[in-house]
Amino acid sequence: MKSLIQRVSAASVTVDNEVISEIGSGCLILLGVEKQDSHDTANKLAKKISQFRFFNDQAGKMNLDIRQHGGEILVVSQFTLVADTQRGNRPGFSKGASPEQGRVLYHAFMDALSALSIPVQAGRFGADMKVTLVNDGPVTFNIDC
Known part of the structure; x- marks a missing residue:
């Protein structure tokens, strides 16, 4: 599982010209998600x-975690993070999870964050x-598991 986390003062997601999610500081x-x-x-x-x-x-x-800061998290599925870009000029996605597995684990990840008392x-x-x-800072990190 690969993640790119960015400290933000605000973030939102729009689908079909409608804002479906938004957060303040967090x-x-x-x-x-990989296979x-x-x-x-x-x-x-x-x-x-x-x-x-x-x-x-x-x-x-930088001494506070998300809970100590009192922030929220906005999670966006990003299939292209698992792309293989080592060869050629076109990304390969053979390491990526199937859409079904990706959806299940995307929701499992968000459930795990919620269980840790994070909005x-x-x-x-x-x-x-x-x-x-x-992006606040800007501060951005790759965190993989």
């Missing part, structure tokens, strides 16, 4: 992200989405 997670991923992978990644300290404390140091909003799996964000 993080936007772009999530890619070998499982519910265990989703739980491990959720725990890792929940404890990841990338929000500033009073002294301006979670979602994009729409498999939809053509327009994602808007204000």
Whole structure:
């Protein structure tokens, strides 16, 4: 499971010209699911992200996790994160989970975050989405499990 997490002051997802999700301060997670991923992978990644300290404390140091910061998370499925770009000029997607497996594990990941007492909003799996964000910092990390 691959994730790109971005600290944001605001983020939203629009589908068919309708805003379906939006958050204020927190993080936007772009999530890619691979064939070998499982519910265990989703739980491990959720725990890792929940404890990841990338929000500033009073002294301006990255010392706070998402719960300490009091932020929300917006999770957007991002199939292209699992692309193989090592050869040629066209990405390969053979490592990616099937749409059915991807949907199940996408929701399992969000459920795991919610179980950790983190407010979670979602994009729409498999939809053509327009994602808007204000990257705070900018602060962006790749976190894989």
